[in-house]
Amino acid sequence: VNGNTPPGRPVVTFLTDYGTADTFAGQMKGVVLSRAPDSALVDLTHAIPPQSIAAGALSLSTAWRWFPEGTIHVAVVDPGVGTERRPIACRFEGHFFIGPDNGLLSGAFGDRMVDEAVQIELPGMSQQPVSQTFHGRDVFAVAAGMIAAGSDLNDLGPTIEPESLVRLSFPAPDITEGVITGEIIQIDHFGNAITNIGASILPAGSGPITIRCGEISLGEIVEAYAAVEPGMPLALFSSMATLELAIRDGSAAERYDLHKGMVVTVEIDAEP
């Protein structure tokens, strides 16, 4: 048994671009349960836009911390499946992350160093042959099932340097002369626009502030959607603790034609 998983029931999460119409996610779960029948299986999402590694990394970043220590996160957005991109497994802050080494997993660890990383080679496995198109099932789910069943990372393959893992760089907001310039990084199911402007760089007090994005211009950050009248725009802090633009009881994305990548500015202490 690995020394890293706390005793108790293993938890395995799944994040893919597989959709839910085919049985791909189900097949992965069958493979995990074949090796670790006691696992709790949780879908993070299977609706990552096809091949969108950055979108997958962002979704992983929002979710993994809410799971118990020892959780095994399998993430597969894998346009390079079947090529020499490395299949990897790593350990970071007590969680396990398994997937292709294409930057997807860096949604969890960002530019920090993982504690341990291996290249998955599944030595000595007497498995069905590995498909050329579905490593989610034939490599990553197998690896997850092995960890869930108590294997060490080292049982999956040789150690690799944590520095060697592919990392995505996410756009960081710019702060120049009292103006924060960030961008919309995600439109959620409600049509709320999530930005990359973290709460920590925004003023806590009640001085004058102007938030602009497309046609939107707002003079304050409110406490809740219901702080304004239905149909009115507002800015507040998202569940990711970043600035969010929304409409009460409506879709801001639809109303104001907001989309990923749009510039958002916050002018602080602007004189009237």
Place this chain on the structure above:
Amino acid sequence: VNGNTPPGRPVVTFLTDYGTADTFAGQMKGVVLSRAPDSALVDLTHAIPPQSIAAGALSLSTAWRWFPEGTIHVAVVDPGVGTERRPIACRFEGHFFIGPDNGLLSGAFGDRMVDEAVQIELPGMSQQPVSQTFHGRDVFAVAAGMIAAGSDLNDLGPTIEPESLVRLSFPAPDITEGVITGEIIQIDHFGNAITNIGASILPAGSGPITIRCGEISLGEIVEAYAAVEPGMPLALFSSMATLELAIRDGSAAERYDLHKGMVVTVEIDAEP
């Protein structure tokens, strides 16, 4: 431990308007598993139309009874998140219900009295700060995890009066001079129209009957979809034991432009 949960594995269900493209539902499950790793987690649906409390209540009403006693149902359709609407947890017929006090949970108990209710205050919790937008994760999933781990309702916060819970009133069918007048309350995935006309108020026998809704006019209630030819309209009893209008192997909603709120009449013992 609470005396109300039967011994055995806790079951937690989820009903929200969060969709499944974001990781919101996954984050809630991570929070529950962090406190009660042995839980069985079941999605009722995450496709409630955004902010549609009544639709959420109706979906909850169809589903909760099919779960074992002691099941914990977390329901979140919460346009008032972050305002003074109360977060509540209650016990009714041996099940637990957790969510905002905006009428959503009354889908389960209707106009009956719950056995016990508390306002969730999570006293003494050393948690991450509660977000302003995602009480599903930061309040309701925490409460569900505590109950699943054996806490009493009283551990969540102070008792409140069962009479004080917000209730929705659902439209009831009218019966006047041999004519039942009800309405369509839901269009299901197949395009079947579910009405609020319960089987118990319809005649059991085989006397003449006329069912009308929009362009539909039917002279009998049949036993199964396949009682008519493919493509033909029919009326039968839904899995909720109410009158349902359907087309065999097709979508009645599409063909006849049926929608929620449309009037349905049943004329009984009409002379020819």
Place this chain on the structure above:
Amino acid sequence: VNGNTPPGRPVVTFLTDYGTADTFAGQMKGVVLSRAPDSALVDLTHAIPPQSIAAGALSLSTAWRWFPEGTIHVAVVDPGVGTERRPIACRFEGHFFIGPDNGLLSGAFGDRMVDEAVQIELPGMSQQPVSQTFHGRDVFAVAAGMIAAGSDLNDLGPTIEPESLVRLSFPAPDITEGVITGEIIQIDHFGNAITNIGASILPAGSGPITIRCGEISLGEIVEAYAAVEPGMPLALFSSMATLELAIRDGSAAERYDLHKGMVVTVEIDAEP
């Protein structure tokens, strides 16, 4: 207890045309957990096109083998619900299959014989009345819960002849004078076209080959999507080990207007 389930946690899978907007799948799971609370519940898919028995059978065929021996697969695409089509449960290669006897389950066993089959009659059950529209909940989930709780197939109802089960015939590719003629049997979430041309009937070597479908003409079977440039078409082996037509990082179905039933030919050893 049945002698066929390996000791350990029962696994129950679900494949339906119910969608995920209604609570139908959740209700089925509640019924299973009421009888076998320890079960692991896995969705294969609920997105089978309404009433499409053949599509359901195909999806079942792709998924069931990846689950551990003893798994209970509940499959419900059931246009004949409430009529005299038989509800059945059977055992095949150590797995259990439960659903209507309309050919759906033959996705798993094809034209081979199951080891044991019964007609579900649920003798002696003191259940809520069986609905006319939702045997997924009132018959099949009950049967699955009973098997998961350790019942024998014989506890569900009388034995029936394995030969009597309804089977679908799937289109088989034709091989004439060095030309294989098959068809597209499924378009997956990525817009890849899965054919019925199995790897085993294709040449392993590197001789000349021409693959044609609609506007597509390809001269080789490659090892991975990334073997060609982004946006280019390719043929490779699918995760079902059949010929698949795809576009790297794109949707072949959209670009080439591919759809189920289109003819695919493979010309082998054609002289240039």
